[in-house]
Amino acid sequence: xxxxxxxxxxxxxxxxxxxxxxxxxxxxxxxxxxxxxxxxxxxxxxxxxxxxxxxxxxxxxxxxxxxxxxxxxxxxxxxxxxxxxxxxxxxxxxxxxxxxxxxxxxxxxxxxxxxxxxxxxxxxxxxxxxxxxxxxxxxxxxxxxxxxxxxxxxxxxxxxxxxxxxxxxxxxxxxxxxxxxxxxxxxxxxxxxxxxxxxxxxxxxxxxxxxxxxxxxxxxxxxxxxxxxxxxxxxxxxxxxxxxxxxxxxxxxxxxxxxxxxxxxxxxxxxxxxxxxxxxxxxxxxxxxxxxxxxxxxxxxxxxxxxxxxxxxxxxxxxxxxxxxxxxxxxxxxxxxxxxxxxxxxxxxxxxxxxxxxxxxxxxxxxxxxxxxxxxxxxxxxxxxxxxxxxxxxxxxxxxxxxxxxxxxxxxxxxxxxxxxxxxxxxxxxxxxxxxxxxxxxxxxxxxxxxxxxxxxxxxxxxxxxxxxxxxxxxxxxxxxxxxxxxxxxxxxxxxxxxxxxxxxxxxxxxxxxxxxxxxxxxxxxxxxxxxxxxxxxxxxxxxxxxxxxxxxxxxxxxxxxxxxxxxxxxxxxxxxxxxxxxxxxxxxxxxxxxxxxxxxxxxxxxxxxxxxxxxxxxxxxxxxxxxxxxxxxxxxxxxxxxxxxxxxxxxxxxxxxxxxxxxxxxxxxxxxxxxxxxxxxxxxxxxxxxxxxxxxxxxxxxxxxxxxxxxxxxxxxxxxxxxxxxxxxxxxxxxxxxxxxxxxxxxxxxxxxxxxxxxxxxxxxxxxxxxxxxxxxxxxxxxxxxxxxxxxxxxxxxxxxxxxxxxxxxxxxxxxxxxxxxx
Amino acid sequence: xxxxxxxxxxxxxxxxxxxxxxxxxxxxxxxxxxxxxxxxxxxxxxxxxxxxxxxxxxxxxxxxxxxxxxxxxxxxx
Numbered sequence: 001x002x003x004x005x006x007x008x009x010x011x012x013x014x015x016x017x018x019x020x021x022x023x024x025x026x027x028x029x030x031x032x033x034x035x036x037x038x039x040x041x042x043x044x045x046x047x048x049x050x051x052x053x054x055x056x057x058x059x060x061x062x063x064x065x066x067x068x069x070x071x072x073x074x075x076x077x078x079x080x081x082x083x084x085x086x087x088x089x090x091x092x093x094x095x096x097x098x099x100x101x102x103x104x105x106x107x108x109x110x111x112x113x114x115x116x117x118x119x120x121x122x123x124x125x126x127x128x129x130x131x132x133x134x135x136x137x138x139x140x141x142x143x144x145x146x147x148x149x150x151x152x153x154x155x156x157x158x159x160x161x162x163x164x165x166x167x168x169x170x171x172x173x174x175x176x177x178x179x180x181x182x183x184x185x186x187x188x189x190x191x192x193x194x195x196x197x198x199x200x201x202x203x204x205x206x207x208x209x210x211x212x213x214x215x216x217x218x219x220x221x222x223x224x225x226x227x228x229x230x231x232x233x234x235x236x237x238x239x240x241x242x243x244x245x246x247x248x249x250x251x252x253x254x255x256x257x258x259x260x261x262x263x264x265x266x267x268x269x270x271x272x273x274x275x276x277x278x279x280x281x282x283x284x285x286x287x288x289x290x291x292x293x294x295x296x297x298x299x300x301x302x303x304x305x306x307x308x309x310x311x312x313x314x315x316x317x318x319x320x321x322x323x324x325x326x327x328x329x330x331x332x333x334x335x336x337x338x339x340x341x342x343x344x345x346x347x348x349x350x351x352x353x354x355x356x357x358x359x360x361x362x363x364x365x366x367x368x369x370x371x372x373x374x375x376x377x378x379x380x381x382x383x384x385x386x387x388x389x390x391x392x393x394x395x396x397x398x399x400x401x402x403x404x405x406x407x408x409x410x411x412x413x414x415x416x417x418x419x420x421x422x423x424x425x426x427x428x429x430x431x432x433x434x435x436x437x438x439x440x441x442x443x444x445x446x447x448x449x450x451x452x453x454x455x456x457x458x459x460x461x462x463x464x465x466x467x468x469x470x471x472x473x474x475x476x477x478x479x480x481x482x483x484x485x486x487x488x489x490x491x492x493x494x495x496x497x498x499x500x501x502x503x504x505x506x507x508x509x510x511x512x513x514x515x516x517x518x519x520x521x522x523x524x525x526x527x528x529x530x531x532x533x534x535x536x537x538x539x540x541x542x543x544x545x546x547x548x549x550x551x552x553x554x555x556x557x558x559x560x561x562x563x564x565x566x567x568x569x570x571x572x573x574x575x576x577x578x579x580x581x582x583x584x585x586x587x588x589x590x591x592x593x594x595x596x597x598x599x600x601x602x603x604x605x606x607x608x609x610x611x612x613x614x615x616x617x618x619x620x621x622x623x624x625x626x627x628x629x630x631x632x633x634x635x636x637x638x639x640x641x642x643x644x645x646x647x648x649x650x651x652x653x654x655x656x657x658x659x660x661x662x663x664x665x666x667x668x669x670x671x672x673x674x675x676x677x678x679x680x681x682x683x684x685x686x687x688x689x690x691x692x693x694x695x696x697x698x699x700x701x702x703x704x705x706x707x708x709x710x711x712x713x714x715x716x717x718x719x720x721x722x723x724x725x726x727x728x729x730x731x732x733x734x735x736x737x738x739x740x741x742x743x744x745x746x747x748x749x750x751x752x753x754x755x756x757x758x759x760x761x762x763x764x765x766x767x768x769x770x771x772x773x774x775x776x777x778x779x780x781x782x783x784x785x786x787x788x789x790x791x792x793x794x795x796x797x798x799x800x801x802x803x804x805x806x807x808x809x810x811x812x813x814x815x816x817x818x819x820x821x822x823x824x
Numbered sequence: 825x826x827x828x829x830x831x832x833x834x835x836x837x838x839x840x841x842x843x844x845x846x847x848x849x850x851x852x853x854x855x856x857x858x859x860x861x862x863x864x865x866x867x868x869x870x871x872x873x874x875x876x877x878x879x880x881x882x883x884x885x886x887x888x889x890x891x892x893x894x895x896x897x898x899x900x901x
Contacts, residue, residue: 781855783855785861789861790861791855791862791897794894794896794897795894798889798894799889799891799892801891
């Protein structure tokens with residue numbers, strides 16, 4: 001069948017949602033289903049659940065209703081006549097509303113609010129019955145249970161005008177239809193049976209449920225006809241209600257879910273639609289895409305931040321459509337002629353036919369190629385692609401990169417672009433999308449390119465900035481002692497593409513500051529205090545004073561350069577800075593060994609002394625606590641006061657270790673320098689490796705859980721000293737005692753559990769937020785409007801400012817004033 | 825204990841006023857919208873009551889925050 005889709009002809013003008021009336025169900029039904037079975041000797045049973053009139057699922061057969069084949073027959077509904085009506089669970093709430101809001105005598109609407117049902121009808125003055133709704137499907141009138149038949153009668157008696165007043169449309173959704181008398185049987189297409197390898201047929205969950213319904217329905221019918229006692233009839237009726245309820249929704253509160261023979265709950269109608277794996281989120285809003293690739297990412301500091309290293313195997317598979325013009329005709333013909341890598345894979349003719357470029361078709365295509373045709377060529381260097389890492393919480397979780405085909409089977413990115421993606425290289429995988437239209441490529445290049453995202457749209461600070469070794473390299477390069485001979489200076493400057501040496505400033509030698517200044521733009525002037533507390537001064541692109549650390553690069557240099565000179569200049573600067581810094585760092589050398597975490601005997605003694613002092617303080621507190629002489633802090637119990645005081649002591653003790661460790665390891669110890677300049681690690685890391693690990697906590701309290709009054713059986717119950725409550729006296733390079741190790745694991749587990757819970761919770765919150773705001777848009781006049789044109793904000797954010805450019809733009813746009821740096 | 829609060833001059837409430845007809849027309853023209861596309865405020869809102877505004881009136885709200893002052897408009901419904 002050829003589908004001719006003409007959008008104008010099929011334009012959706014309106015959508016109407018309504019409830020099936022029994023008449024509608026009957027009119028669209030092609031078969032009444034009465035037999036609770038599917039196949040007999042391999043053939044579908046007439047009037048059974050697989051009746052051939054309901055559609056075809058077996059290839060080669062024809063539909064008994066429409067004569068269509070497996071491909072063309074859309075399937076047809078059947079119906080089951082219920083012997084006794086049942087409540088539709090999903091509408092029970094509305095049935096209650098309709099009942100409680102009307103008078104059962106005059107059938108008029110008497111209240112807006114179901115909770116405010118008066119005792120007497122204000123219109124006919126008659127006594128009103130008390131109506132209660134017992135979830136999920138039971139209604140009580142004056143405390144007595146009423147049967148669905150009665151409910152249906154009551155709803156039928158409400159006149160049309162009153163139905164309308166209740167908010168229902170009597171033509172499209174009459175409340176009486178919410179009590180089911182006939183049940184539609186979905187076409188077989190919706191519940192196909194699966195033939196197992198053994199030749200056995202396995203039915204869909206919905207079919208199973210329908211079998212149950214028909215079976216009970218039949219039994220109920222037989223009992224009523226045989227004149228069985230009311231009690232038995234009602235039991236069966238309730239059973240029918242249960243089956244119909246679970247047929248619609250098998251996760252209703254207070255109804256035990258219907259189960260498969262294996263004990264697995266059945267997946268019924270509501271379950272097919274609901275949730276992450278439901279029809280909406282999984283099949284409709286979750287679409288899969290072509291022209292994409294996914295593999296592991298690994299670092300490559302040599303490529304620029306804008307590039308992405310793409311494996312040859314990926315470049316070969318992905319294609320980009322290029323429309324033929326008279327200007328690129330020859331170029332595209334070259335691609336068609338080629339038999340190896342950058343070649344054309346398909347050609348799309350003017351009439352839309354797609355021809356594969358093969359040995360056989362090549363000559364013909366070359367001959368016929370015309371302007372207006374499209375050539376699909378393989379991905380080559382310089383193509384714009386989108387690159388993305390899940391979870392995409394940000395707009396910068398997806399950025400445009402330029403392809404660079406590289407050997408290897410992983411995507412390569414410059415390690416400096418990991419923060420926006422929140423990626424690391426411990427096995428992270430990322431997705432790549434080859435853009436298929438010129439508009440998309442232009443938009444990606446102009447808006448989404450990595451270099452345009454150097455400043456975070458959240459706070460306006462640089463989010464793409466040098467890290468780790470680059471920071472170390474810059475720090476050592478700019479330090480006061482650094483002097484380089486001519487050969488070294490030339491080597492470094494060559495890395496930045498500078499081939500003319502400046503005049504040496506230290507006699508025959510060049511200072512590191514001079515080399516660094518060569519990279520800076522001439523108009524950069526900043527003054528700031530570094531992390532080490534020293535003043536750093538850059539005037540007219542010359543580093544005059546101070547050593548540059550992570551704070552200086554991130555918050556001053558990169559940011560200012562970006563605002564003054566724009567994205568591509570900053571990219572080049574980053575590239576030069578990285579290359580020079582890394583080259584200098586490899587020349588100088590930076591390494592750490594176990595030796596760098598070994599503190600001297602004397603300092604070890606100091607550490608032990610501090611710990612003993614801490615133990616004594618804790619013991620004193622405990623004694624005071626036991627004597628009840630401890631003063632209770634406001635808002636806390638005595639025990640809480642004690643715990644809080646002990647925690648303060650332990651953290652104070654650990655902090656005071658910092659001085660000892662720095663003193664012993666030395667200010668020039670690599671790990672201390674790295675921690676101080678913000679390249680890697682912290683002083684706390686150094687303390688834990690060389691002095692003491694310190695107090696372990698769970699939920700901000702010292703450890704307490706496990707056995708009665710203690711964390712492990714080896715301790716005395718209720719003992720409150722440090723060791724028992726998770727203070728770790730040893731340090732990582734020495735190794736932990738078994739109980740200490742266990743305590744450390746206890747605290748470590750908490751942070752793992754917390755991150756697991758936090759991601760799940762914040763993910764859900766973000767989903768809700770995005771859903772609420774997805775179609776708000778900021779217009780040219782800076783008003784925020786929704787899809788319906790409603791104004792949400794008269795000016796975006798109350799000030800019309802883009803947070804990306806709120807960090808002192810005015811200051812940087814004009815050239816810095818001279819007196820900014822005059823104090824030097 | 826019941827204490828009367830002057831909602832129009834209460835320190836937590838921004839300054840609000842009912843707009844004149846010409847002003848409203850100018851505003852709607854400026855944004856290119858119909859009146860019903862403005863944000864809404866209920867007639868039963870205490871400030872609206874205090875301003876004696878009627879259904880269909882547009883209230884101009886002088887909002888202030890650390891970044892400056894701007895106007896917000898709500899139509900009484």
